[in-house]
Amino acid sequence: MERVPAWLAARESYEPRPDRGRHLEKSLLALLHVLAALREAPGAGKDGARLNPALKLVSTFLVILLVSLSRGGLFLEAAAAFELGWLCLLRGETIARVLRRVLAAGLFALAILLPAYALGRGANLPFVCGKVLLALLAAAIFSSATGWPSMAAAFSTLRVPDVFVMTLDMTVKYISLLGALLLDMLCALKLRSVGRDERKMSSLAGLAGTLFLKSKDAAWAQYQAMECRCFDGRYAVSRRAGLGWRDAAFVAADLAIVAFFVAAGWGR
Amino acid sequence: MIELRDVSFAYPETDALRRIDLRIEEGDSVAIIGPNGSGKSTLLRLICGLATSVSGSYRFDGEAMTAARLSDPRFAKAFHRRVGFLFQDSDAQLFCGSVYDEIAFGPRQMGLCEADFDGRVADLVGLFGLRAVESRVPYHLSGGEKRKVALASVLALNPEVLCLDEPMGGLDPRTKSSLRALIATLNAAGKTIICATHDFEYVEGLFRRAVALSREGRLVRDGPYDEIMGDRDFLEAMNII
Numbered sequence: 001m002e003r004v005p006a007w008l009a010a011r012e013s014y015e016p017r018p019d020r021g022r023h024l025e026k027s028l029l030a031l032l033h034v035l036a037a038l039r040e041a042p043g044a045g046k047d048g049a050r051l052n053p054a055l056k057l058v059s060t061f062l063v064i065l066l067v068s069l070s071r072g073g074l075f076l077e078a079a080a081a082f083e084l085g086w087l088c089l090l091r092g093e094t095i096a097r098v099l100r101r102v103l104a105a106g107l108f109a110l111a112i113l114l115p116a117y118a119l120g121r122g123a124n125l126p127f128v129c130g131k132v133l134l135a136l137l138a139a140a141i142f143s144s145a146t147g148w149p150s151m152a153a154a155f156s157t158l159r160v161p162d163v164f165v166m167t168l169d170m171t172v173k174y175i176s177l178l179g180a181l182l183l184d185m186l187c188a189l190k191l192r193s194v195g196r197d198e199r200k201m202s203s204l205a206g207l208a209g210t211l212f213l214k215s216k217d218a219a220w221a222q223y224q225a226m227e228c229r230c231f232d233g234r235y236a237v238s239r240r241a242g243l244g245w246r247d248a249a250f251v252a253a254d255l256a257i258v259a260f261f262v263a264a265g266w267g268r
Numbered sequence: 269m270i271e272l273r274d275v276s277f278a279y280p281e282t283d284a285l286r287r288i289d290l291r292i293e294e295g296d297s298v299a300i301i302g303p304n305g306s307g308k309s310t311l312l313r314l315i316c317g318l319a320t321s322v323s324g325s326y327r328f329d330g331e332a333m334t335a336a337r338l339s340d341p342r343f344a345k346a347f348h349r350r351v352g353f354l355f356q357d358s359d360a361q362l363f364c365g366s367v368y369d370e371i372a373f374g375p376r377q378m379g380l381c382e383a384d385f386d387g388r389v390a391d392l393v394g395l396f397g398l399r400a401v402e403s404r405v406p407y408h409l410s411g412g413e414k415r416k417v418a419l420a421s422v423l424a425l426n427p428e429v430l431c432l433d434e435p436m437g438g439l440d441p442r443t444k445s446s447l448r449a450l451i452a453t454l455n456a457a458g459k460t461i462i463c464a465t466h467d468f469e470y471v472e473g474l475f476r477r478a479v480a481l482s483r484e485g486r487l488v489r490d491g492p493y494d495e496i497m498g499d500r501d502f503l504e505a506m507n508i509i
Binding site: 192194210 | 316348352361363378384457
Protein backbone atom coordinates (compact mmCIF):
# COMPACT_ATOMS: atom_id res chain seq x y z
CA MET A 1 0.00 0.00 0.00
CA GLU A 2 1.23 3.48 -0.89
CA ARG A 3 2.03 6.07 1.73
CA VAL A 4 -0.81 8.46 2.44
CA PRO A 5 -0.46 11.95 0.94
CA ALA A 6 0.87 14.64 3.26
CA TRP A 7 -2.45 16.54 3.51
CA LEU A 8 -4.19 13.37 4.70
CA ALA A 9 -1.72 12.92 7.54
CA ALA A 10 -1.91 16.56 8.64
CA ARG A 11 -4.48 17.98 11.00
CA GLU A 12 -6.67 20.47 9.21
CA SER A 13 -8.21 23.64 10.53
CA TYR A 14 -11.53 24.24 8.81
CA GLU A 15 -14.27 26.79 9.23
CA PRO A 16 -17.44 25.86 7.28
CA ARG A 17 -18.72 28.36 4.77
CA PRO A 18 -22.28 29.45 5.55
CA ASP A 19 -24.94 27.79 3.40
CA ARG A 20 -28.57 28.77 3.04
CA GLY A 21 -31.40 26.32 3.23
CA ARG A 22 -32.09 23.40 5.53
CA HIS A 23 -33.49 21.09 2.88
CA LEU A 24 -31.53 18.09 4.17
CA GLU A 25 -32.77 18.37 7.73
CA LYS A 26 -36.33 18.91 6.53
CA SER A 27 -36.16 15.94 4.13
CA LEU A 28 -34.71 13.71 6.85
CA LEU A 29 -37.39 14.70 9.31
CA ALA A 30 -40.22 14.20 6.81
CA LEU A 31 -38.88 10.80 5.78
CA LEU A 32 -38.49 9.73 9.40
CA HIS A 33 -42.16 10.51 10.00
CA VAL A 34 -43.28 8.52 6.95
CA LEU A 35 -41.13 5.55 7.91
CA ALA A 36 -42.33 5.65 11.51
CA ALA A 37 -45.92 5.61 10.27
CA LEU A 38 -45.21 2.68 7.95
CA ARG A 39 -43.43 0.72 10.65
CA GLU A 40 -46.29 1.38 12.99
CA ALA A 41 -48.83 -0.06 10.58
CA PRO A 42 -47.99 -3.78 10.94
CA GLY A 43 -48.50 -3.68 14.69
CA ALA A 44 -51.49 -1.48 14.43
CA GLY A 45 -53.88 -4.37 14.02
CA LYS A 46 -54.07 -4.64 17.78
CA ASP A 47 -57.44 -3.00 18.16
CA GLY A 48 -59.13 -4.04 21.36
CA ALA A 49 -61.78 -6.17 19.69
CA ARG A 50 -59.52 -7.89 17.11
CA LEU A 51 -62.15 -7.74 14.42
CA ASN A 52 -62.05 -9.56 11.12
CA PRO A 53 -60.18 -7.27 8.68
CA ALA A 54 -62.56 -7.98 5.79
CA LEU A 55 -65.46 -7.02 8.01
CA LYS A 56 -63.72 -3.80 9.01
CA LEU A 57 -63.12 -2.98 5.36
CA VAL A 58 -66.77 -3.56 4.41
CA SER A 59 -67.96 -1.54 7.43
CA THR A 60 -65.70 1.34 6.52
CA PHE A 61 -67.00 1.47 2.96
CA LEU A 62 -70.56 1.14 4.20
CA VAL A 63 -70.28 3.96 6.73
CA ILE A 64 -68.56 6.28 4.26
CA LEU A 65 -71.23 5.52 1.66
CA LEU A 66 -74.13 6.08 4.04
CA VAL A 67 -72.62 9.27 5.46
CA SER A 68 -72.13 10.57 1.91
CA LEU A 69 -75.72 9.75 0.96
CA SER A 70 -77.31 11.12 4.10
CA ARG A 71 -79.22 14.39 3.92
CA GLY A 72 -80.04 14.98 7.57
CA GLY A 73 -78.25 15.67 10.82
CA LEU A 74 -80.00 12.87 12.70
CA PHE A 75 -78.33 10.10 10.72
CA LEU A 76 -74.97 11.82 11.07
CA GLU A 77 -75.40 11.73 14.83
CA ALA A 78 -76.13 8.01 14.70
CA ALA A 79 -73.08 7.44 12.47
CA ALA A 80 -70.94 9.49 14.86
CA ALA A 81 -72.13 7.30 17.76
CA PHE A 82 -71.23 4.16 15.78
CA GLU A 83 -67.78 5.47 14.87
CA LEU A 84 -67.01 6.71 18.37
CA GLY A 85 -67.99 3.28 19.71
CA TRP A 86 -65.57 1.69 17.23
CA LEU A 87 -62.91 4.24 18.13
CA CYS A 88 -63.21 3.28 21.81
CA LEU A 89 -62.00 -0.23 20.95
CA LEU A 90 -58.57 1.13 19.99
CA ARG A 91 -55.62 1.77 22.28
CA GLY A 92 -55.26 5.19 23.89
CA GLU A 93 -52.32 6.39 21.82
CA THR A 94 -54.01 5.19 18.63
CA ILE A 95 -57.17 7.10 19.53
CA ALA A 96 -55.12 10.26 20.10
CA ARG A 97 -53.34 9.83 16.76
CA VAL A 98 -56.59 9.21 14.86
CA LEU A 99 -58.28 12.22 16.40
CA ARG A 100 -55.30 14.48 15.70
CA ARG A 101 -55.26 13.42 12.07
CA VAL A 102 -59.02 13.74 11.59
CA LEU A 103 -59.32 17.08 13.36
CA ALA A 104 -56.51 18.53 11.27
CA ALA A 105 -58.24 17.40 8.08
CA GLY A 106 -61.60 18.66 9.41
CA LEU A 107 -60.11 22.09 10.09
CA PHE A 108 -58.73 22.14 6.57
CA ALA A 109 -62.21 21.35 5.18
CA LEU A 110 -63.67 24.12 7.35
CA ALA A 111 -61.10 26.60 6.08
CA ILE A 112 -61.98 25.74 2.47
CA LEU A 113 -65.71 26.15 3.13
CA LEU A 114 -65.46 29.41 5.08
CA PRO A 115 -65.65 31.66 1.97
CA ALA A 116 -69.12 30.18 1.24
CA TYR A 117 -70.18 31.22 4.75
CA ALA A 118 -68.84 34.71 4.15
CA LEU A 119 -70.90 34.92 0.95
CA GLY A 120 -74.07 34.08 2.87
CA ARG A 121 -74.33 30.46 1.73
CA GLY A 122 -73.08 28.85 4.91
CA ALA A 123 -76.28 27.19 6.09
CA ASN A 124 -74.91 23.77 5.25
CA LEU A 125 -71.46 24.45 6.67
CA PRO A 126 -71.79 22.36 9.88
CA PHE A 127 -73.50 19.57 7.92
CA VAL A 128 -70.80 19.34 5.25
CA CYS A 129 -68.02 19.57 7.83
CA GLY A 130 -69.71 16.83 9.84
CA LYS A 131 -69.83 14.59 6.77
CA VAL A 132 -66.17 15.21 6.02
CA LEU A 133 -65.18 14.51 9.61
CA LEU A 134 -67.17 11.27 9.80
CA ALA A 135 -65.88 9.95 6.48
CA LEU A 136 -62.31 10.74 7.47
CA LEU A 137 -62.81 9.24 10.91
CA ALA A 138 -64.04 5.95 9.45
CA ALA A 139 -61.06 5.75 7.09
CA ALA A 140 -58.60 6.73 9.83
CA ILE A 141 -59.98 4.14 12.26
CA PHE A 142 -59.69 1.43 9.62
CA SER A 143 -56.13 2.35 8.64
CA SER A 144 -54.98 2.69 12.26
CA ALA A 145 -56.60 -0.53 13.41
CA THR A 146 -55.52 -2.66 10.47
CA GLY A 147 -51.95 -3.62 9.64
CA TRP A 148 -50.81 -4.05 6.04
CA PRO A 149 -50.83 -7.87 6.14
CA SER A 150 -54.40 -7.79 7.48
CA MET A 151 -55.42 -5.40 4.72
CA ALA A 152 -54.00 -7.77 2.12
CA ALA A 153 -55.90 -10.63 3.79
CA ALA A 154 -59.08 -8.54 3.76
CA PHE A 155 -58.76 -7.81 0.03
CA SER A 156 -58.11 -11.47 -0.62
CA THR A 157 -61.18 -12.53 1.38
CA LEU A 158 -63.27 -10.09 -0.63
CA ARG A 159 -61.99 -11.71 -3.86
CA VAL A 160 -60.10 -8.64 -5.00
CA PRO A 161 -57.83 -9.76 -7.93
CA ASP A 162 -54.53 -11.30 -6.80
CA VAL A 163 -52.47 -8.92 -8.89
CA PHE A 164 -53.94 -5.96 -7.00
CA VAL A 165 -53.26 -7.55 -3.60
CA MET A 166 -49.73 -8.47 -4.63
CA THR A 167 -49.01 -4.99 -5.95
CA LEU A 168 -50.30 -3.43 -2.74
CA ASP A 169 -48.32 -5.81 -0.57
CA MET A 170 -45.05 -5.31 -2.47
CA THR A 171 -45.48 -1.56 -2.71
CA VAL A 172 -45.87 -1.22 1.02
CA LYS A 173 -42.92 -3.51 1.66
CA TYR A 174 -40.67 -1.64 -0.75
CA ILE A 175 -41.75 1.81 0.37
CA SER A 176 -40.48 0.84 3.79
CA LEU A 177 -37.25 -0.77 2.52
CA LEU A 178 -36.39 1.94 0.03
CA GLY A 179 -37.38 4.58 2.55
CA ALA A 180 -34.80 3.17 4.96
CA LEU A 181 -32.20 3.25 2.18
CA LEU A 182 -33.12 6.84 1.31
CA LEU A 183 -32.78 7.75 4.96
CA ASP A 184 -29.23 6.35 4.98
CA MET A 185 -28.46 8.18 1.75
CA LEU A 186 -29.69 11.47 3.16
CA CYS A 187 -27.57 10.84 6.27
CA ALA A 188 -24.54 10.15 4.07
CA LEU A 189 -25.21 13.33 2.11
CA LYS A 190 -25.57 15.28 5.34
CA LEU A 191 -22.30 13.91 6.73
CA ARG A 192 -20.42 14.98 3.63
CA SER A 193 -22.18 18.33 3.23
CA VAL A 194 -19.60 20.15 5.28
CA GLY A 195 -19.71 23.50 3.53
CA ARG A 196 -21.68 25.30 0.87
CA ASP A 197 -23.38 22.98 -1.60
CA GLU A 198 -23.49 24.84 -4.91
CA ARG A 199 -25.20 21.87 -6.58
CA LYS A 200 -28.03 21.04 -4.22
CA MET A 201 -30.39 19.89 -6.95
CA SER A 202 -27.70 17.76 -8.51
CA SER A 203 -27.04 16.01 -5.17
CA LEU A 204 -30.74 15.31 -4.69
CA ALA A 205 -31.07 14.12 -8.28
CA GLY A 206 -28.19 11.73 -7.58
CA LEU A 207 -30.05 10.32 -4.59
CA ALA A 208 -33.20 9.87 -6.66
CA GLY A 209 -31.21 8.16 -9.43
CA THR A 210 -29.51 5.71 -7.07
CA LEU A 211 -32.82 4.99 -5.41
CA PHE A 212 -34.41 4.27 -8.78
CA LEU A 213 -31.57 1.91 -9.77
CA LYS A 214 -31.75 0.16 -6.43
CA SER A 215 -35.52 -0.29 -6.63
CA LYS A 216 -35.23 -1.63 -10.18
CA ASP A 217 -32.61 -4.16 -9.06
CA ALA A 218 -34.63 -5.12 -6.01
CA ALA A 219 -37.79 -5.63 -8.09
CA TRP A 220 -35.89 -7.78 -10.58
CA ALA A 221 -34.29 -9.84 -7.81
CA GLN A 222 -37.66 -10.33 -6.14
CA TYR A 223 -39.26 -11.45 -9.41
CA GLN A 224 -36.46 -13.98 -10.00
CA ALA A 225 -36.73 -15.24 -6.41
CA MET A 226 -40.47 -15.71 -6.88
CA GLU A 227 -39.96 -17.55 -10.15
CA CYS A 228 -37.46 -19.85 -8.41
CA ARG A 229 -40.21 -20.67 -5.93
CA CYS A 230 -42.66 -21.59 -8.71
CA PHE A 231 -44.64 -18.34 -8.73
CA ASP A 232 -47.42 -18.78 -11.30
CA GLY A 233 -49.22 -15.45 -11.05
CA ARG A 234 -51.48 -16.46 -8.18
CA TYR A 235 -50.76 -14.65 -4.96
CA ALA A 236 -51.97 -16.57 -1.94
CA VAL A 237 -52.59 -14.70 1.28
CA SER A 238 -52.39 -17.24 4.04
CA ARG A 239 -54.11 -15.29 6.78
CA ARG A 240 -57.84 -15.51 6.31
CA ALA A 241 -59.24 -14.94 9.74
CA GLY A 242 -62.51 -16.59 10.78
CA LEU A 243 -65.50 -14.88 12.36
CA GLY A 244 -66.06 -14.74 16.12
CA TRP A 245 -68.67 -13.34 18.49
CA ARG A 246 -67.04 -9.91 18.35
CA ASP A 247 -67.49 -9.90 14.60
CA ALA A 248 -71.12 -10.91 15.05
CA ALA A 249 -71.62 -7.94 17.39
CA PHE A 250 -69.94 -5.68 14.84
CA VAL A 251 -72.20 -6.97 12.05
CA ALA A 252 -75.21 -6.29 14.29
CA ALA A 253 -73.99 -2.70 14.77
CA ASP A 254 -73.57 -2.38 10.99
CA LEU A 255 -77.08 -3.67 10.38
CA ALA A 256 -78.43 -1.28 13.00
CA ILE A 257 -76.82 1.69 11.28
CA VAL A 258 -78.23 0.60 7.90
CA ALA A 259 -81.67 0.12 9.49
CA PHE A 260 -81.43 3.58 11.03
CA PHE A 261 -80.48 5.04 7.66
CA VAL A 262 -83.59 3.52 6.08
CA ALA A 263 -85.85 4.34 9.05
CA ALA A 264 -84.67 7.96 9.07
CA GLY A 265 -86.04 8.34 5.55
CA TRP A 266 -82.90 7.33 3.68
CA GLY A 267 -80.62 9.43 5.77
CA ARG A 268 -82.84 12.52 6.17
CA MET B 269 -10.98 12.87 22.26
CA ILE B 270 -14.23 10.85 22.44
CA GLU B 271 -15.91 10.36 25.77
CA LEU B 272 -19.24 8.65 26.34
CA ARG B 273 -20.57 8.57 29.89
CA ASP B 274 -23.52 6.45 30.90
CA VAL B 275 -24.95 6.72 27.38
CA SER B 276 -28.18 4.93 26.49
CA PHE B 277 -30.08 4.90 23.24
CA ALA B 278 -33.43 3.39 22.33
CA TYR B 279 -35.37 2.88 19.10
CA PRO B 280 -39.17 3.02 19.30
CA GLU B 281 -39.37 -0.78 19.49
CA THR B 282 -36.29 -1.63 21.52
CA ASP B 283 -33.38 -0.44 23.65
CA ALA B 284 -30.22 -0.42 21.53
CA LEU B 285 -27.52 0.75 23.96
CA ARG B 286 -27.57 0.67 27.72
CA ARG B 287 -25.34 2.76 29.97
CA ILE B 288 -22.22 2.81 27.82
CA ASP B 289 -19.02 4.29 29.25
CA LEU B 290 -16.30 4.63 26.65
CA ARG B 291 -13.24 6.80 26.17
CA ILE B 292 -11.26 6.85 22.93
CA GLU B 293 -8.03 8.78 22.59
CA GLU B 294 -6.67 10.44 19.47
CA GLY B 295 -4.88 7.98 17.17
CA ASP B 296 -6.45 4.96 18.85
CA SER B 297 -7.70 1.96 16.85
CA VAL B 298 -10.73 0.32 18.38
CA ALA B 299 -12.75 -2.67 17.20
CA ILE B 300 -16.35 -2.77 18.33
CA ILE B 301 -17.41 -6.38 18.50
CA GLY B 302 -20.65 -8.09 19.46
CA PRO B 303 -23.39 -10.32 18.07
CA ASN B 304 -26.00 -9.10 15.58
CA GLY B 305 -28.31 -6.51 17.08
CA SER B 306 -25.94 -5.61 19.91
CA GLY B 307 -25.86 -1.93 18.93
CA LYS B 308 -22.48 -1.70 17.19
CA SER B 309 -23.81 0.39 14.30
CA THR B 310 -25.90 2.49 16.68
CA LEU B 311 -22.80 3.25 18.74
CA LEU B 312 -20.97 4.40 15.59
CA ARG B 313 -23.96 6.54 14.60
CA LEU B 314 -23.92 8.16 18.01
CA ILE B 315 -20.22 8.87 17.76
CA CYS B 316 -20.55 10.51 14.35
CA GLY B 317 -23.58 12.55 15.40
CA LEU B 318 -26.25 10.84 13.33
CA ALA B 319 -28.13 10.01 16.52
CA THR B 320 -28.17 11.56 19.96
CA SER B 321 -28.39 9.60 23.18
CA VAL B 322 -31.56 9.54 25.26
CA SER B 323 -29.51 9.74 28.46
CA GLY B 324 -25.88 10.19 29.47
CA SER B 325 -23.38 12.49 27.85
CA TYR B 326 -21.13 12.44 24.79
CA ARG B 327 -18.16 14.77 24.53
CA PHE B 328 -15.96 15.22 21.49
CA ASP B 329 -12.75 17.09 22.18
CA GLY B 330 -14.30 18.34 25.42
CA GLU B 331 -17.40 19.70 23.68
CA ALA B 332 -20.81 18.29 24.69
CA MET B 333 -22.50 16.75 21.66
CA THR B 334 -26.16 17.45 22.36
CA ALA B 335 -29.08 17.52 19.92
CA ALA B 336 -29.23 21.30 20.32
CA ARG B 337 -25.52 21.67 19.56
CA LEU B 338 -25.78 19.44 16.50
CA SER B 339 -28.75 21.40 15.18
CA ASP B 340 -26.44 24.38 14.73
CA PRO B 341 -25.45 23.91 11.04
CA ARG B 342 -22.05 25.58 11.40
CA PHE B 343 -21.05 23.43 14.34
CA ALA B 344 -22.49 20.26 12.82
CA LYS B 345 -20.63 20.78 9.54
CA ALA B 346 -17.34 21.39 11.28
CA PHE B 347 -17.91 18.28 13.39
CA HIS B 348 -18.92 16.09 10.42
CA ARG B 349 -15.75 17.17 8.65
CA ARG B 350 -13.74 15.82 11.58
CA VAL B 351 -15.59 12.52 12.01
CA GLY B 352 -16.06 10.40 8.89
CA PHE B 353 -18.47 7.50 8.63
CA LEU B 354 -18.30 4.56 6.24
CA PHE B 355 -21.73 2.97 5.89
CA GLN B 356 -22.22 -0.79 5.86
CA ASP B 357 -24.09 -0.52 2.55
CA SER B 358 -21.91 1.41 0.11
CA ASP B 359 -24.90 2.04 -2.17
CA ALA B 360 -26.31 4.27 0.53
CA GLN B 361 -23.20 6.41 0.41
CA LEU B 362 -22.71 6.92 -3.30
CA PHE B 363 -24.96 9.37 -5.09
CA CYS B 364 -22.85 11.19 -7.69
CA GLY B 365 -22.65 10.58 -11.41
CA SER B 366 -19.01 9.54 -11.49
CA VAL B 367 -16.28 8.30 -9.17
CA TYR B 368 -14.44 11.60 -9.64
CA ASP B 369 -17.50 13.63 -8.60
CA GLU B 370 -18.10 11.31 -5.68
CA ILE B 371 -14.64 11.90 -4.23
CA ALA B 372 -14.75 15.59 -5.15
CA PHE B 373 -18.12 16.16 -3.45
CA GLY B 374 -16.69 17.04 -0.01
CA PRO B 375 -13.64 19.09 -1.08
CA ARG B 376 -15.85 21.04 -3.51
CA GLN B 377 -17.97 22.18 -0.58
CA MET B 378 -14.98 23.07 1.53
CA GLY B 379 -14.09 25.87 -0.86
CA LEU B 380 -10.57 24.64 -1.61
CA CYS B 381 -8.67 26.30 -4.42
CA GLU B 382 -8.67 24.47 -7.74
CA ALA B 383 -5.15 23.06 -7.37
CA ASP B 384 -5.76 21.70 -3.84
CA PHE B 385 -9.11 20.35 -4.87
CA ASP B 386 -7.81 18.50 -7.93
CA GLY B 387 -4.75 17.34 -6.00
CA ARG B 388 -6.88 15.80 -3.28
CA VAL B 389 -9.03 13.86 -5.70
CA ALA B 390 -6.01 12.69 -7.72
CA ASP B 391 -4.19 11.58 -4.55
CA LEU B 392 -7.14 9.49 -3.40
CA VAL B 393 -7.78 8.02 -6.83
CA GLY B 394 -4.14 6.94 -6.85
CA LEU B 395 -4.13 5.70 -3.26
CA PHE B 396 -7.18 3.50 -3.83
CA GLY B 397 -6.24 2.40 -7.33
CA LEU B 398 -9.39 3.84 -8.88
CA ARG B 399 -7.80 5.43 -11.94
CA ALA B 400 -9.45 2.98 -14.35
CA VAL B 401 -12.95 3.63 -13.03
CA GLU B 402 -12.64 7.37 -12.38
CA SER B 403 -15.32 8.36 -14.88
CA ARG B 404 -17.71 5.47 -14.24
CA VAL B 405 -21.02 5.63 -12.38
CA PRO B 406 -20.32 4.38 -8.82
CA TYR B 407 -23.53 2.36 -8.67
CA HIS B 408 -22.33 0.05 -11.45
CA LEU B 409 -18.96 -0.77 -9.84
CA SER B 410 -18.16 -4.04 -8.06
CA GLY B 411 -18.73 -4.29 -4.30
CA GLY B 412 -15.03 -3.84 -3.52
CA GLU B 413 -14.69 -0.83 -5.80
CA LYS B 414 -17.78 0.76 -4.31
CA ARG B 415 -16.37 0.32 -0.81
CA LYS B 416 -13.11 1.93 -1.89
CA VAL B 417 -14.92 4.86 -3.54
CA ALA B 418 -17.06 5.32 -0.42
CA LEU B 419 -13.97 5.36 1.81
CA ALA B 420 -12.12 7.68 -0.56
CA SER B 421 -15.07 10.08 -0.56
CA VAL B 422 -15.02 10.14 3.25
CA LEU B 423 -11.23 10.59 3.37
CA ALA B 424 -11.44 13.52 0.93
CA LEU B 425 -12.66 15.59 3.88
CA ASN B 426 -9.52 14.62 5.81
CA PRO B 427 -11.39 13.52 8.96
CA GLU B 428 -9.53 12.91 12.20
CA VAL B 429 -11.79 10.04 13.21
CA LEU B 430 -12.96 7.26 10.91
CA CYS B 431 -16.01 5.26 11.95
CA LEU B 432 -16.20 2.12 9.83
CA ASP B 433 -19.34 0.00 9.90
CA GLU B 434 -18.46 -3.56 8.84
CA PRO B 435 -15.93 -2.40 6.22
CA MET B 436 -15.02 -5.94 5.16
CA GLY B 437 -18.58 -7.18 4.71
CA GLY B 438 -19.24 -8.79 1.31
CA LEU B 439 -15.72 -8.25 -0.06
CA ASP B 440 -13.46 -10.82 -1.69
CA PRO B 441 -10.22 -11.85 0.13
CA ARG B 442 -7.91 -9.68 -1.97
CA THR B 443 -10.02 -6.56 -1.50
CA LYS B 444 -10.24 -7.30 2.23
CA SER B 445 -6.44 -7.52 2.45
CA SER B 446 -5.93 -4.27 0.57
CA LEU B 447 -8.57 -2.52 2.68
CA ARG B 448 -6.93 -3.85 5.83
CA ALA B 449 -3.56 -2.47 4.73
CA LEU B 450 -5.15 0.87 3.94
CA ILE B 451 -6.84 1.13 7.34
CA ALA B 452 -3.52 0.29 9.01
CA THR B 453 -1.79 3.00 6.95
CA LEU B 454 -4.43 5.56 7.89
CA ASN B 455 -4.09 4.70 11.56
CA ALA B 456 -0.31 4.96 11.30
CA ALA B 457 -0.84 8.41 9.74
CA GLY B 458 -2.65 9.51 12.91
CA LYS B 459 -6.30 8.80 12.11
CA THR B 460 -8.43 7.46 14.95
CA ILE B 461 -10.12 4.28 13.76
CA ILE B 462 -13.35 2.98 15.27
CA CYS B 463 -14.59 -0.09 13.48
CA ALA B 464 -17.61 -2.35 13.99
CA THR B 465 -16.64 -5.75 12.67
CA HIS B 466 -17.42 -9.44 12.50
CA ASP B 467 -14.65 -10.31 10.09
CA PHE B 468 -11.89 -11.16 12.55
CA GLU B 469 -9.69 -13.08 10.15
CA TYR B 470 -8.90 -10.00 8.07
CA VAL B 471 -8.52 -7.46 10.86
CA GLU B 472 -5.91 -9.31 12.88
CA GLY B 473 -3.19 -6.97 14.13
CA LEU B 474 -5.16 -3.94 12.98
CA PHE B 475 -6.61 -2.83 16.31
CA ARG B 476 -4.98 -2.12 19.62
CA ARG B 477 -8.21 -2.27 21.54
CA ALA B 478 -11.54 -4.09 21.45
CA VAL B 479 -14.88 -3.11 22.95
CA ALA B 480 -17.40 -5.94 23.30
CA LEU B 481 -21.13 -5.30 23.38
CA SER B 482 -23.65 -7.85 24.61
CA ARG B 483 -26.89 -8.79 22.84
CA GLU B 484 -28.67 -6.38 25.22
CA GLY B 485 -26.48 -3.44 24.16
CA ARG B 486 -24.29 -3.31 27.26
CA LEU B 487 -20.55 -2.79 27.13
CA VAL B 488 -19.29 -6.02 28.67
CA ARG B 489 -15.58 -5.79 28.01
CA ASP B 490 -13.04 -3.18 27.02
CA GLY B 491 -9.35 -3.99 26.71
CA PRO B 492 -6.44 -4.92 24.46
CA TYR B 493 -7.66 -6.47 21.21
CA ASP B 494 -5.37 -9.50 21.35
CA GLU B 495 -6.32 -10.26 24.93
CA ILE B 496 -10.07 -10.18 24.26
CA MET B 497 -9.81 -12.07 20.99
CA GLY B 498 -7.68 -14.69 22.77
CA ASP B 499 -10.45 -15.41 25.28
CA ARG B 500 -12.39 -17.95 23.26
CA ASP B 501 -14.71 -18.89 26.13
CA PHE B 502 -15.82 -15.29 26.47
CA LEU B 503 -16.29 -14.84 22.71
CA GLU B 504 -18.32 -18.03 22.43
CA ALA B 505 -20.43 -17.17 25.46
CA MET B 506 -21.17 -13.74 23.94
CA ASN B 507 -21.99 -15.29 20.54
CA ILE B 508 -19.20 -13.32 18.91
CA ILE B 509 -17.48 -16.32 17.33
